Amino acid sequence: MINEQIRDREIRLIGENGEQLGIMSAREAQAKADEAGLDLVKIAPKAQPPVCKIIDYSKYRYEQSRKEKEARKKQRIVEIKEIRMSPNIDTNDLNTKIAAARKFLEKGNKVKVSIRFRGREMAHTAASRPMMDDFAAKLSDIAVVDRPPKMEGRFMTMFLTEKK
Numbered sequence: 001m002i003n004e005q006i007r008d009r010e011i012r013l014i015g016e017n018g019e020q021l022g023i024m025s026a027r028e029a030q031a032k033a034d035e036a037g038l039d040l041v042k043i044a045p046k047a048q049p050p051v052c053k054i055i056d057y058s059k060y061r062y063e064q065s066r067k068e069k070e071a072r073k074k075q076r077i078v079e080i081k082e083i084r085m086s087p088n089i090d091t092n093d094l095n096t097k098i099a100a101a102r103k104f105l106e107k108g109n110k111v112k113v114s115i116r117f118r119g120r121e122m123a124h125t126a127a128s129r130p131m132m133d134d135f136a137a138k139l140s141d142i143a144v145v146d147r148p149p150k151m152e153g154r155f156m157t158m159f160l161t162e163k164k
Helices: 026-036 057-074 091-106 119-138
Strands: 010-014 020-025 039-044 053-055 080-085 109-115 143-152 155-162
Touching: 010 026, 020 026, 020 057, 026 039, 026 053, 039 109, 053 057, 080 091, 091 119, 091 155, 109 119, 119 143, 119 155
Parallel strands: 010 053, 080 109
Antiparallel strands: 010 020, 039 053, 109 155, 143 155
């Protein structure tokens, strides 16, 4: 809330340089803000009495938006990349999949490794667990197993994340 929107009887006023000006009515505070050619802004509405400050509101809004923009810039969204395999994958194909997973992990993404079982392959799901363990072992220098291999319907899935 700014200027005339502030309808409280008493407020605690902070000056433009950060000094405490004490508790006074909202009208007196507004008069002081007008005298300084600045705005009266409520910065702590829940306090008893509410805290208001004399500042240049447009400059304040600009700085707040700059801080938010800076925070968004430093934020990094982690994506989950999926590597799909079949239970009878050859070693060279497996090495290619491991290289792709390594790239994803180096970029800071999580990797979901899944093996899809079709038809009669469902009878031999246990034989694929060592392949998942081998996949994790080959990436153990840069990755850690977030969720161990687990059967979910026709898929065996495992999650890997980058080591900190």
